[in-house]
Amino acid sequence: MKLFSSRRSPHVRKVLIAAHELGLAEDIELVPQAVAGLTPDEELWKHNSLGQIPTLVTDDGRALFDSGVIVEYLQSLRPGLRLIALGPSQRIDALHRQAWADGLIEILLRWEGERRRELDPRQPDYIAAHRARFLHTFDAWETVAQAWDPARFDIGDIAIACALSYADLRFASQAWRDGRPALASWFDRVSQRASFTQTAFDPA
Known part of the structure; x- marks a missing residue:
């Protein structure tokens, strides 16, 4: 997986903490972006027309954005570890x-x-x-x-x-x-x- 990210974004940090808690951090490649960049790079725009971070590109090429959506996806990969309760x-x-x-x-x-x-x-x-x-x-x-x-x-x-x-x-x-x-x-x-x-x- 590939995560367009910045180490100064609280939304990105939420995704990264969740990835660590779920044992998925090593499976994610970080692609640095300027947190307040006015012109996102072309690769990010190919995956997210909003040009926003975090954006996760899954192994099958699907692009997911919004930190909550990304965490839901990561949770689905580790159903035995609950960051989002089932009840x-x-x-x-x-x-x-x-x-x-x-x-x-x-x-x-x-x-x-x-x-x-x-x-x-x-x-x-x-x-x-x-x-x-x-x-x-x-x-x-x-x-x-x-x-x-x-x-x-x-x-x-x-x-x-x-x-x-x-x-x-x-x-x-x-x-x-x-x-x-x-x-x-x-x-x-x-x-x-x-x-x-x-x-x-x-x-x-």
């Missing part, structure tokens, strides 16, 4: 946490994009709105983190961990751990997993 209630819970985290990641990506704009002045109201969503989400996670099963590590947990690590990478000044001991303790624990340490963001 309806557990599955909905895991997918809900994944969607929650993916939504925050999109907010952080837009916020980071606004901070990097050079041609136009930054829009303070836009940044303030994104920061408010950031804080509300972290406060909500603090409320529920105490009840998270320490033995569980599913796709919802992976997505939340990727959102938290991306906040550390790009928004360290926001100090999300302050006043959120349960969430910080949970994150510190999952950060020690081999799949997490082996997929660290490239800080460059």
